[in-house]
Structures are given as C-alpha cells and as structure tokens.
Amino acid sequence: MTPRDKIxxxxxxYDILNIDDLRFLQKCRSKGDWLIVGLNSDIMVHMTTNAxxxxxxxxxxxxxxxxxxxxVMRFNDSDGTSCQLLKAVKLFYPQAxxxxxxxxxxxxxxxxxxxxxxxxxxx
Numbered sequence: 001m002t003p004r005d006k007i008x009x010x011x012x013x014y015d016i017l018n019i020d021d022l023r024f025l026q027k028c029r030s031k032g033d034w035l036i037v038g039l040n041s042d043i044m045v046h047m048t049t050n051a052x053x054x055x056x057x058x059x060x061x062x063x064x065x066x067x068x069x070x071x072v073m074r075f076n077d078s079d080g081t082s083c084q085l086l087k088a089v090k091l092f093y094p095q096a097x098x099x100x101x102x103x104x105x106x107x108x109x110x111x112x113x114x115x116x117x118x119x120x121x122x123x
Contacts, residue, residue, distance in 0.1 A: 004034040004093060004096055005033050005097060006031075006033045006096070007032055007034045007036060008029065008032035008035045009086065009089050009099070009100045009101070010038065011039070011077075015051075015054055017063075022066065022068075025063075028068070034071065036072070038073050038082055038085035039075070040077060041074055041075070044076050083110050083114060090116060097118070100119050100120070102121055103123055
C-alpha cells in the first residue's frame with residue numbers, strides 16, 4: 001500500500017502537456033508521498049482559454065501516464081480558484097498533511113483561507 005501521509009496537490013488544465021509541465025509535476029511529487037493533480041473540466045478549459053485541444057479523458061490519461069502523478073481529480077473552478085479541489089482532497093484524506101503547490105503567488109487568495117492546508121510556490 002502506498003503511504004498518503006504527505007499529500008501534494010496542484011492544479012491546471014494541462015491541455016497541451018509540455019516539458020515544463022512535466023518538470024513542475026516531478027518537483028511537486030518530490031515534496032511528498034502522493035501527488036494529486038486537479039484537472040479542470042473541458043467546460044472550464046474552454047471558458048478560460050477559449051480553446052480545447054484535448055478532452056478531459058485524454059488529458060487525464062496523459063497525466064496518469066506520468067510516473068510522478070498518483071491521482072487525478074476533476075474539478076470546476078467557476079470562481080477562478082482551486083477551493084473546490086482542496087475541499088474535496090481534505091474530505092477524501094482527512095488525516096493527511098496536505099500541501100498545495102502553485103507556480104503563482106498565493107498571497108491573499110481564497111485558497112489560503114482553507115484551514116489545514118499548507119501552501120508553497122515553486123517554479
């Protein structure tokens with residue numbers, strides 16, 4: 001059984017997966033026991049980018065094909081945040097130490113108001 005004591009969470013649309021995405025996800029995975037990638041739904045990708053190159057199922061399959069990704073969770077961030085994702089992770093893994101990693105500054109974002117989550121920025 002794989003330990004899930006230290007869970008790392010990140011999110012994105014990963015519509016066109018590239019080498020920078022892979023390296024970022026590898027860095028994320030190196031920070032914990034289990035990496036969860038929150039993957040935006042097709043509707044949200046289209047709404048935010050006005051384009052969709054790969055369906056959710058294809059993007060999910062590509063992410064699961066990476067050794068560093070342990071779990072992929074679909075979410076809709078209609079409010080532009082990852083709050084829904086983080087609340088779901090807390091619900092599914094209530095005893096875990098959860099860290100959300102972003103490439104962007106998280107200072108004063110709605111996500112940081114969620115108790116029990118640590119936040120980290122890496123590039």
